[in-house]
Amino acid sequence: MPLDFKISTQSETGGRRAQLVLPHQTVETPVFMPVGTAGTVKAVPQNILEDLGAQIILGNTYHLYLRPGHEPIRRMGGLHRFISWPRAMLTDSGGFQVFSLSELRKVTDEGVRFRSHLDGSSHFFTPEHSMDVQIALGADIAMAFDECTEYPADRTRAEESLRLTMAWARRSLDHHTAHRHEVPWDEEQGCRTQCLFGIVQGGMYPDLRKESAERLVEMNFDGYAIGGLSVGEPRDLTLEMISEVLPLLPKDKPRYVMGVGYPDEIEQYARMGVDMMDCVLPTRAARHGLLFTSEGRLNIKGKRYAEDQGPPDPACDCMVCRRYSRAYLRHLMHSGEALSATLNSIHNLAYYLGIMKRVRATCGGADAR
Amino acid sequence: MPLDFKISTQSETGGRRAQLVLPHQTVETPVFMPVGTAGTVKAVPQNILEDLGAQIILGNTYHLYLRPGHEPIRRMGGLHRFISWPRAMLTDSGGFQVFSLSELRKVTDEGVRFRSHLDGSSHFFTPEHSMDVQIALGADIAMAFDECTEYPADRTRAEESLRLTMAWARRSLDHHTAHRHEVPWDEEQGCRTQCLFGIVQGGMYPDLRKESAERLVEMNFDGYAIGGLSVGEPRDLTLEMISEVLPLLPKDKPRYVMGVGYPDEIEQYARMGVDMMDCVLPTRAARHGLLFTSEGRLNIKGKRYAEDQGPPDPACDCMVCRRYSRAYLRHLMHSGEALSATLNSIHNLAYYLGIMKRVRATCGGADAR
Secondary structure, three states: OOEEEEEEEEEEOOEEEEEEEOOOOEEEEEEEEEEEEOOOOOOOOOHHHHOOOOOOOEOOHHHHHHHOHHHHHHHHOHHHHHHHHOOOOEEOOOHHHHHHHEEEEEEOOOOOEEEEEOOOOOEOOHHHHHHHHHHHHHOOOEEEEOOOOOOOOOHHHHHHHHHHHHHHHHHHEEEEEEEHHHOOOOOHHHOHOOOOEEEEOOOOOOOHHHHHHHHHHOOOOEEEEOOOOOOOOOOOHHHHHHHHHHHHHOOOOOOOEOOOOOOOHHHHHHOOOOOEEEEEEHHOOOOOOOOOOEEEEEEEOHHHHHHOOOOOOOOOHHHHHHHHHHHHHHHHHHOOOOHHHHHHHHHHHHHHHHHHHHHHHHOOOOOOO | OOEEEEEEEEHHHHHHHHEEEEEEEEEEEEEEEEEEEOOOOOOOOOHHHHHHHHOOOEEEEEHHHHHOOOHHHHHOHHHHHHHHHOOOEEEEEOOHHHHHEEEEEEEEOOOOEOOOOOOOOOOEEHHHHHHHHHEEEEEEOOOOOOOOOOOOOOOHHHHHHHHHHHHHHHHHHHHHHHHHHHHOHHHHHHHOOOOOEEEEOOOHHHHHHHHHHHHHHHOOOOOEEEOOOOOOOHHHHHHHHHHHHHHHHOOOOOOEOOOOHHHHHHHHHHHHHEEEEEEEEHHHHOOOOOOEEEEEEEOOOOOHOOOOOOOOOOOOOOHHHHOOOOOHHHHHHHOHHHHHHHHHHHHHHHHHHHHHHHHHHHOOOEEEO
């Protein structure tokens, strides 16, 4: 059963408004997905995420595999039930975290051996194992196991990395196709099951990106992601890679750019035709006191806000901006209070989700055809 | 204008149900007051405190004086407005924290010199200064500046400490009476203004407690607190002191036992006629993974909860117990996630507030006369 993705309007700049029908939620795209690394969008209760209009959140396979483990989660009915999140979820493949967080990793064609960043224990991840873990977690969307090419990488390194990622994509797809029906869901989800997205890599080499995209499309995934961006490269290079790859991907399937970005970036990419994005930035920046507002970035720690009774963002009607002042948020941050991360994160997520809402509205408006 | 305190029912055990009409909220007593040390009940957003039915919360004068300072708070319209809490508030006098948190303190008849636990800066607190700070904060109820007698304290020490506390009570009352109208409230609060409670001390010596109570009642405060308990003494001594003092306090004014206690204690004292209590226990224990439930105390870190899909407390209908499992709360705690403190605190507060609600209901029920 192919993934149900209904495009309703398309703008001249390539942006499109669509509905992505997933087992747990029909997601209106373009969509921003808050990151819930260890089964929680840090510091934000699930009911508030619902109130904010979050339609789909991420879980990190690497973190959840290490703690509490995918088998306990499977036995408890899957990640949705474990964290009490009834809407859609996506799990990454664990590849990115294995390469960025773990120690002493050894990569072979077969897979990756690594040590846990938590307790130093040794683990071996293969594409097949990543699929098994993701099926046990049971998100609506799983991701192929890939190697995220570091930046900068010379051409030989990027070619070798791509070769590995393409072989792993094939193995991910084969294993997932054979086992996707084993997700730990209830009957109520009907016949729809977990879908799998392939990930375009290729470093910053347009021809490698092209090769990657074409080979993945040949394999026929449910959707396609562009990975290996926001890894330290200048922003015009990010944009170039996205511009190169987007036209190569099927128009009738969702396109997902992983791990980006700043507010103006997610708006820009959405208007170019990117349907899905995720980023830790709104929540991570929030914990450091950086708020995104209609007036630009605001560092709430600033002395100038000590007696500022205005809301964080005068143009925002989120539950934080309706109730709390800049002075209070500054005080919470300076006092190291837990409420600081919660309130700052809620506002930043509201801001990000609001951008996508506006893009969706205007995709069907003035610039739509 | 005397404090408006309407007793509606009284039980044979001495417990009474009443309404305490404060400028920002009519408080149904007996009441438990969550502690909001630095202008936030740790990890719990204000709207959730409202949903939980919290009628009055505490602020700590010592903490708020040091950061952000009472003058900025006064300029911003007072503590209610600063933290966006429209219901009732009480501030302690700062005395307890000066004695428990600060360094290098030097006590004279005039007041206390101490060093901030934050930056080592030197400060001098007198009863008059404590009143000025509390009036600037503008809670509904202020507390007289006292010395909290440590435990154990020999008789000479307890006598000397009491002498100081009684002299400071007189000075607190005189200064507060002269300046209470300077609270930074809006017109909308009408003619009602901040009230002041005296604090009974005397260590664990019944005759000193008696002397303290009688002298305070003579001074005519708006309400009376019993301080210097839960400082390490055995529980039967706490109970003995409360039993000694309660009959000495005016029946028509609110009685407040400070800093207690465990769930069964707050129920017991409420049924004896204590109208108000506060304690950091529900929130502090929550941050350490200790949940209070109808089945007893539950340490959520326990291995036995790893796959326990039941709610924290099967008899509780709080937003945490309705939505999340023990297994998920355990996972959040083990993962060091901020949501852990938030959800655990919400449940524990719901449990404490629920006890008082039940006591209020039964004060007018079977055992009422």
